Amino acid sequence: MELPFLSVVVPCWNEARFIAGFLDSVLAGTYPPDRMEILVADGMSDDGTRAVLRRYAARDARVQLLDNPGRSKPAGLNRAVRRARGEVILRLDVHADYPPDYLERCVRGLLDHPEADNVGGIRISRARDDTVLGRAIAASTTSVFGAGNSRYRTGADRPQWVDTVFGGCYRRDVFDRIGLFDEKLTRAQDREFNQRLRAAGGSILLLPDITCTYYARSDLREFCSWTYEAGYWPFKASRLVGRWIGSWRNLVPMGFVLTVAAGAALSPVSRTARRVTGTVLGGYAAAACTFAARLARRHRDPALAAALPAVFLATHVIYGAASVRAVLEPGGGTR
Known part of the structure; x- marks a missing residue:
């Protein structure tokens, strides 16, 4: 069976340290090259990221650079989704490495489970910097004590219906049914979107045989800032959209x-x-x-x-x- 055309959508801003490795891992995958596109919505990066993206786009037609002047992540995602030609839309994060079969596993998981509107896998955390603090931060995000019942972080031994997944591989008609990402939300836009999907009768499936490696923040200041935002936004976003979107x-x-x-x-x-x-x-x-x-x-x-x-x-x-x-x-x- 021929795989559907896949649009990979990626929000990005000042990712010079990671963007080349990210693109290499996605482009080297097993998904048929003529059946995919990679839409990177860049928030007008000023650290060299755009030069890297232009270089990749010039040599591989699958890579497209989209401008996102406002830098907002949901706005960037929406620009990419609107431009996307795929029957399936896969949302990826630059701060991760993906095994060669990651895209194919996500799409086949969606095809094998017609009752699912969104599928995703397990996010394995690694430290960006190999320090004791960096390793501890990465390890804490994989623990029930540190991450609660977030299965895409803590792991699972069988497929499970969940409230959210890392990234997410969506059927295109999901966006036609419930709309795009909420641009009021600087953070928590994925959580809000998945909650809206479930409220509309949709379902989200975690497949443990799908894995990627995520590079957690290792710097103390970045970690504290990220943690603060992570605690702030589920409640702020709930107030902005007028309903509880958390767990x-x-x-x-x-x-x-x-x-x-x-x-x-x-x-x-x-x-x-x-x-x-x-x-x-x-x-x-x-x-x-x-x-x-x-x-x-x-x-x-x-x-x-x-x-x-x-x-x-x-x-x-x-x-x-x-x-x-x-x-x-x-x-x-x-x-």
Whole structure:
């Protein structure tokens, strides 16, 4: 059976470090060259990314550079989707490497499961920089303690119906049925789109035999900024679109931060508050150390046992504080 024409859509901005490797991994794949196109919507990069894209586009007709002057990720995605000629649209991220059969597996997964509107696989996290902190950040995103029940991060041993996947391989008619990505959302546009798809009766399937390697942020400042945005946007986006688009896993860090903050405020005047706060923090420390030890054994990296508890704590505190701000911000905020 001939594979359908595939449009790969990619938002991009200042990715000189990764764009060549990304394009090499996609272009070297097993998907028939005459049955695909790669539409890269670039936010007017000024770090050399555009020169790389022009070079690839000049030598391979599959690669097309689209201008995205506003730099907005959903706007870039929408430009690419509007230009796309494919019967199937696959959304990819530059910060990842894809095995040769990745595109083909995604499309065949969609064809083999006609009840699915979107399929995706497991995202294996690797550190961008091989430091203890970098490895700990990458490992934390694969743990239930660090990532909740996000199966595309923590893994699965069988196909599962889920609320979202990394990237996503969509039937073209999905965009005709429910529209494009919401351009009000600087972040969380994939989450909102998938929630809208499910609300319209669509379904999202995680296939564990589809895998890619994602390069997690290794720099402390970038990690903290990314975590803050990750905690802020599910709540901000929900206020902007007028409905809840998150999951219970988004609520847990906020509950932890509020519980500890309330306990700390009441502890000077309440023995019960001191006991409850101590119990919560003690239980948290025990859980963090347990999951850290498990990940250190799995990765055969003893240093993770010491670094991961701090990374877990930073993740949950920053994420939870950002969520609180998004909820309390007057008028939904303008961030």
